[in-house]
Amino acid sequence: MKIHKERIDLKSTTQIEFLDITNEVQEIVHRSGIREGQVLIYVPHTTMGVAINHNEPMLLQDFMRILYKVVPVDDQYSHDLFELRRETKSDGRSNGHSHCKAILLGNSETVPVEKGQLLLTERQNIFAVEFDGARERDVVIQVIGY
Amino acid sequence: MKIHKERIDLKSTTQIEFLDITNEVQEIVHRSGIREGQVLIYVPHTTMGVAINHNEPMLLQDFMRILYKVVPVDDQYSHDLFELRRETKSDGRSNGHSHCKAILLGNSETVPVEKGQLLLTERQNIFAVEFDGARERDVVIQVIGY
Amino acid sequence: MKIHKERIDLKSTTQIEFLDITNEVQEIVHRSGIREGQVLIYVPHTTMGVAINHNEPMLLQDFMRILYKVVPVDDQYSHDLFELRRETKSDGRSNGHSHCKAILLGNSETVPVEKGQLLLTERQNIFAVEFDGARERDVVIQVIGY
Numbered sequence: 512m513k514i515h516k517e518r519i520d521l522k523s524t525t526q527i528e529f530l531d532i533t534n535e536v537q538e539i540v541h542r543s544g545i546r547e548g549q550v551l552i553y554v555p556h557t558t559m560g561v562a563i564n565h566n567e568p569m570l571l572q573d574f575m576r577i578l579y580k581v582v583p584v585d586d587q588y589s590h591d592l593f594e595l596r597r598e599t600k601s602d603g604r605s606n607g608h609s610h611c612k613a614i615l616l617g618n619s620e621t622v623p624v625e626k627g628q629l630l631l632t633e634r635q636n637i638f639a640v641e642f643d644g645a646r647e648r649d650v651v652i653q654v655i656g657y
Numbered sequence: 658m659k660i661h662k663e664r665i666d667l668k669s670t671t672q673i674e675f676l677d678i679t680n681e682v683q684e685i686v687h688r689s690g691i692r693e694g695q696v697l698i699y700v701p702h703t704t705m706g707v708a709i710n711h712n713e714p715m716l717l718q719d720f721m722r723i724l725y726k727v728v729p730v731d732d733q734y735s736h737d738l739f740e741l742r743r744e745t746k747s748d749g750r751s752n753g754h755s756h757c758k759a760i761l762l763g764n765s766e767t768v769p770v771e772k773g774q775l776l777l778t779e780r781q782n783i784f785a786v787e788f789d790g791a792r793e794r795d796v797v798i799q800v801i802g803y
Numbered sequence: 804m805k806i807h808k809e810r811i812d813l814k815s816t817t818q819i820e821f822l823d824i825t826n827e828v829q830e831i832v833h834r835s836g837i838r839e840g841q842v843l844i845y846v847p848h849t850t851m852g853v854a855i856n857h858n859e860p861m862l863l864q865d866f867m868r869i870l871y872k873v874v875p876v877d878d879q880y881s882h883d884l885f886e887l888r889r890e891t892k893s894d895g896r897s898n899g900h901s902h903c904k905a906i907l908l909g910n911s912e913t914v915p916v917e918k919g920q921l922l923l924t925e926r927q928n929i930f931a932v933e934f935d936g937a938r939e940r941d942v943v944i945q946v947i948g949y
Contacts, residue, residue: 512658512659512660512804513804514804514839514840514948514949516839516915516917547660547662548660548801549697549799549801551841551913551915553913553914553915553922555922555923555924555927556924556927557855557856557857557924557926557927562760562763563703563760563763563764564703564756564759564760565703565756567736567739569734569735569736569738569739570734570735570736570739570753570756572735573734573735573736573753573756573757574756574757574760577727577728577757580727581727581869581872581873582869588861588862588865589861589862589864589865590859590861590862590865592861593859593861593862607862607865610856610857610862610865610866611865611866611869613856614854614855614856614866614908615761615907616760616763617763617854617855617908617909617912618855618912618914619912619913619914620763620764620765621697621699621765621767621913622699622764622765623662623697623699623797623799625662630699630701630797631701632701632702632703634703635701635702635703635764651915651922653841653915655801655840655841655947656660657660658804658805658806693806693808694806694947695843695945695947708906708909709849709906709909709910710849710902710905710906711849711902713882713885715880715881715882715884715885716880716881716882716885716899716902718881719880719881719882719899719902719903720902720903720906723873723874723903726873727873761907762906762909763909766909766910766911767843767845767911767913768845768910768911769808769843769845769943769945771808776845776847776943777847778847778848778849780849781847781848781849781910801947802806803806
């Protein structure tokens with residue numbers, strides 16, 4: 512049984528973005544040499560989440576619309592006052608809503624590995640979901656198995 | 658340390674359904690012979706999610722009502738146009754909402770195994786949650802430990 | 804490769820509460836002696852969830868407001884009738900909404916361990932999120948690695 516960990520470096524280009532990392536995760540599984548086991552997809556950020564679904568642009572737009580209805584941008588977030596007071600966020604842009612969206616998605620998902628392949632069906636893709644871009648980001652991929 | 662993986666074959670009978678797989682998961686843990694470790698419950702689908710909670714029918718109904726309020730069926734989903742154009746879905750039924758609900762639940766949960774038993778309290782059950790049935794489905798269960 | 808499991812005993816003091824368990828989880832990782840691997844945070848309850856985000860009180864308040872908008876307390880939950888009939892809940896308080904909130908958050912998250920440290924960035928904290936307190940609770944922490 513072994514463990515293999517790598518980071519994927521990403522650059523989001525807009526505030527909200529589904530970054531498809533399926534190929535990068537599969538390449539890491541290959542490099543690990545692990546044939547049977549599982550892979551952890553973990554986002555070490557507070558305004559980014561993990562999702563697995565179909566990479567169909569209209570569907571991703573539907574999901575974002577739902578998420579914006581639940582967590583609107585044009586709402587009052589106390590956290591934005593905190594950031595303003597502390598001057599901890601250089602761009603001064605509100606991101607209270609980004610944190611809330613990220614919590615709803617969660618920071619980790621685990622996918623089995625079978626015969627060296629991610630156990631995904633044809634329409635499943637792995638996404639790091641940006642809620643406060645554009646930014647440089649990284650995602651941690653950890654493969655466990657033999 | 659070893660890894661044991663099995664699939665559970667399921668058949669949902671309605672469009673939306675909580676399929677309780679607790680006993681099947683426990684049986685797989687038994688067959689694995691693993692006494693200490695953890696079990697991954699993973700759904701390899703885009704319109705199905707995983708949830709752990711009390712198998713109390715009225716509660717499950719409450720949760721579905723909440724989920725339908727957040728992601729209504731009688732709404733416009735761009736994804737449904739995509740499916741119509743591509744004719745990729747033979748029944749022609751809208752399922753944009755099903756994908757959105759599945760993303761909110763997530764595809765994986767992990768439960769510790771202690772002395773060969775799932776570490777669940779009396780009222781916890783493991784569900785594969787169907788959002789686009791009736792269909793034949795499978796869920797992947799992977800036990801890691803010794 | 805080894806596995807190390809411990810429970811964290813918690814006491815929530817209000818109905819809704821973000822309990823920051825980051826330090827306790829890090830201490831368990833230290834005691835495990837595991838340097839490279841991952842840690843599972845698992846909540847064995849039906850009215851409690853797991854979240855990872857910034858421990859900034861105003862942000863946590865924002866998130867709770869969102870969650871209460873999605874799952875209001877002053878709504879009718881069929882589950883509350885179930886509990887009343889069965890007299891299974893001694894305090895008679897409605898908690899249908901607590902279950903629904905817990906399902907949305909999920910019961911487990913996994914965080915990588917690197918050089919004996921939780922792989923968290925400066926603003927990430929691990930929370931057990933109470934939705935039906937005040938109660939005595941426990942959370943299960945399981946470290947896997949070498």
